[in-house]
Amino acid sequence: MSRAEELTTNEGLSACLRAAAAAPSIHNTQPWSFRVSDAADGALTGASIEVRADRSRRLPVLDPDGREMFVSVGAAVFNLRVALAAAGYRTSVHRVPDPDPDVAARIVVGAAEEPSGAALALHAAIPRRHTNRRPFSDRRIPYGTMEELRGAAAAESASLLDVGPELRDAVLGLTRTAEKRMRSDPAYLRELAAWTDTSGIGRVDGMPRHVLGPRARDAALPLRDLGLGLGLPATTVEFEPDPTLVLLFTPDDTTADWIRAGEAMQRIWLTATVRGLAMTPMSQLTEIAALRSLLSDTGTRYVAQMVLRIGYPLSPGLPTPRRPLPDLLA
Ligand SMILES: Cc1cc2nc3c(=O)[nH]c(=O)nc-3n(C[C@H](O)[C@H](O)[C@H](O)COP(=O)(O)O)c2cc1C
Structure with missing residues (x-):
């Protein structure tokens, strides 16, 4: 053996x-x-x-x-x-x-x-817990639950900022800018296609079509357009008009901070799942250094790591495949 x-x-x-x-x-x-x-x-x-x-x-x-x-x-x-x-x-x-x-x-x-x-x-x-890229209900998240999510971030040495209405327009605007810039890059589209073309038999990674999600009707909510790499036709539907967005910060930007950010994101996500909430990471703006630095303040030790959309789902998120355990053992 x-x-x-x-x-x-x-x-x-x-x-x-x-x-x-x-x-x-x-x-x-x-x-x-x-x-x-x-x-x-x-x-x-x-x-x-x-x-x-x-x-x-x-x-x-x-x-x-x-x-x-x-x-x-x-x-x-x-x-x-x-x-x-x-x-x-x-x-x-x-x-x-x-x-x-x-x-x-x-x-x-x-x-x-x-x-x-x-x-x-x-x-x-x-x-x-599954990523849910579908519309959420417009039911507000109770203050106590938001407190619990902030506590989940703090328990992992990170901070969660609930994005208010003014900042929300800025975050959505920057995300739209990032998405637009990336979609004009053929290398980005090729890479996206490689992880969304899961038609190969026995594919155990990447994102199958049934999880890619529709697009927002008036482009108000710039979720990552995952169908773009394969040139899939866009179905457009109505999303919640006032999405709840949160930002996740770490005190610094070292490898250990990135790992901490992942631990914090997952503690938040599992806590949210326990409370019946769903999430979509919207990380486009953090992938462009100049845009990420607009949301960061190294002086006050708030470095932006993730943008997350949170809400009560109208339909469940669906599972994605995983590599089998023997392949994961180094
Ligand atoms: C660092 C990170 C960034 C991500 N960014 C996005 C994103 O911008 N848009 C999106 O729809 N999903 C995003 N996701 C979600 C992944 O696509 C998802 O976790 C993966 O496909 C596995 O599916 P699951 O979360 O349902 O298990 C991100 C996940 C991580 C960990």
């Missing part, structure tokens, strides 16, 4: 790694792998799990410096932490622990403990 096969027979460990791999990632690239050491057959105490960035899955056009790759990997780190907590283990997390920058985090599994209700609730939300 190979080492990889051996590891996948450890059921508790496999379940935790599968939960990690259910994380969201830019274009569903799933740019991660896991290296496990010292896992005993039964209990996981003493095991060490490296979550690694897989640079062969970085998007060279959209994400030349790998920021969104690390945000994606950070989301997988968070899922893994939650899965281990729900399985009844303490963990200690070391981000970017080695000179090798591809080791995003090393999670050392500690003693067994009773899982908290919060960990169990977040864990139960992992398989129910």
